[in-house]
Amino acid sequence: MENEPLLNSLQTGFPEATIAIGSDWPEMSIESTQLLEVIEKLKGSDNWDFNYLFCETCVDWKTHFTMVYHLSSTQFRHSMVLKAKVDREIPQIESVVKFYKTAEMLEREVYDLFGIQFLNHPDLRRLLLTEDWVGYPLRKDYHDPINMIKL
Amino acid sequence: MDVKVSEPSTPFPGTIHETPGGGILLSSLDDVINWARSNSLWPLVFGTSCCAIEMMSVASAKYDFSRFGFEVFRASPRQADVIIISGTIVNKMAPVLKRLFDQMPEPKYVIAMGACATSGGPFFYNTYSVVKGADHVIPVDVYLAGCPPRPEALLHALITLQEKIKSGLTREQIRSKMSEEYGK
Numbered sequence: 564m565e566n567e568p569l570l571n572s573l574q575t576g577f578p579e580a581t582i583a584i585g586s587d588w589p590e591m592s593i594e595s596t597q598l599l600e601v602i603e604k605l606k607g608s609d610n611w612d613f614n615y616l617f618c619e620t621c622v623d624w625k626t627h628f629t630m631v632y633h634l635s636s637t638q639f640r641h642s643m644v645l646k647a648k649v650d651r652e653i654p655q656i657e658s659v660v661k662f663y664k665t666a667e668m669l670e671r672e673v674y675d676l677f678g679i680q681f682l683n684h685p686d687l688r689r690l691l692l693t694e695d696w697v698g699y700p701l702r703k704d705y706h707d708p709i710n711m712i713k714l
Numbered sequence: 715m716d717v718k719v720s721e722p723s724t725p726f727p728g729t730i731h732e733t734p735g736g737g738i739l740l741s742s743l744d745d746v747i748n749w750a751r752s753n754s755l756w757p758l759v760f761g762t763s764c765c766a767i768e769m770m771s772v773a774s775a776k777y778d779f780s781r782f783g784f785e786v787f788r789a790s791p792r793q794a795d796v797i798i799i800s801g802t803i804v805n806k807m808a809p810v811l812k813r814l815f816d817q818m819p820e821p822k823y824v825i826a827m828g829a830c831a832t833s834g835g836p837f838f839y840n841t842y843s844v845v846k847g848a849d850h851v852i853p854v855d856v857y858l859a860g861c862p863p864r865p866e867a868l869l870h871a872l873i874t875l876q877e878k879i880k881s882g883l884t885r886e887q888i889r890s891k892m893s894e895e896y897g898k
Contacts, residue, residue: 700843
């Protein structure tokens, strides 16, 4: 599907979500509690068939986090962006490993650098940094007086 | 020390006195050894980021550093003479770099290629993971500016290293010579 018809069909499928065309693809914002049902619908549906998670990352907005999921369909060759707001005080969200195996590593990386707790993740531990690392370096309020020179 | 680009083929250090039935060569052994060393420097296969692409380009046909005796990249530090630090050194890589340097046989030389290897460069501020200059980990002979440097610049750095080896001077001797020349 092209972006326009995809956006329209997403809007009919999820009336309460806010959807807009981003720089490349339709971007849909949802609540983090809805994540699993939305992804199940996106992946299971015959006319969307989002069977490939090609990027999963996080943004720190200082007031809250946004989890960003880039989904694609290898059958229809269309892509979309799914955004879920995560609370900064209790940074928790459901893991999507049961839908996309690739999320196992992607979520470990996000956990490593942003400290988001992925519920029901099979093996949530640090990926890039050392096991005994303190803090989450890609958070905006991260400070390391030994290694970092602030500007 | 004069930093000048030498001719690709440096003449053999010494004088030949013609005698009937041959000749006598007068030279100093140190000069001959340094001449041999400087014209056969094998770099280690070591590239940590984009500078490595430029380094590979210097090895390829267009720039071809074998013309100056750099010849082949060695995949084992035990066979390498010079390590070209081409790229960012992160805290996790630092012990690996130190270990590779320790495994290289003497005499060994180090070129810090590009901004990251000399000072941390673009990652100097607000970074938790980058070593601010490879000389925090191992001693560096030649620093090369640029982000990344042009292949010609790396060739110049390599020739500067050859000059340094041929001069037979230590780092301290070079430093005192330079301060004599340019003032403190």
